[in-house]
Amino acid sequence: AQSVTQLDSHVSVSEGTPVLLRCNYSSSYSPSLFWYVQHPNKGLQLLLKYTSAATLVKGINGFEAEFKKSETSFHLTKPSAHMSDAAEYFCVVSGINTNAGKSTFGDGTTLTVKP
């Protein structure tokens, strides 16, 4: 069994300040973890993924996430927010030892960036 919890449904930051979007997971297997971004009226785009290699994962657009097994967390961060980062973000867990179709999506976090 696996699940993912995005701890904040909405996050608001000012442009130029750090971004933190929090995600906790549970998985019976060694998980693969992902963050996707969805801009308005667009599909989801893969930001970054963790698949049991380095625990600090760098993604596109300056985002990164750290896998912390002891805390079962995979929080997404960015040092300095841009207006273009305003979007919805989804954390996803997939069991590395399971068949396909077992990816579980979080409910999403809406990021607002204020000028």
Add this chain to the structure above:
Amino acid sequence: DADVTQTPRNRITKTGKRIMLECSQTKGHDRMYWYRQDPGLGLRLIYYSFDVKDINKGEISDGYSVSRQAQAKFSLSLESAIPNQTALYFCATSDRDIYGYTFGSGTRLTVV
């Protein structure tokens, strides 16, 4: 051209009508998926397919059916649409789940 193309982009249909949403991909991936997105509920899996001969139900398959016509094509049908099927529908493909998904741009379906 997009890697994953969904048609139509928007559709309004009446209760009881049959409707088909289509998805085609140029990624060469064997695995294809249909998800439904509702506000505040994330994405929920409707059906998925590992290859042309393999179709599997997801967590919310009731009221839906699918057809995998070719490796590149995976269509979703609502046999008799109802208003609570109003949602944003996404098709996705992958090589393996651990590599992540490529999503289409979505179909916004409204059932009135």
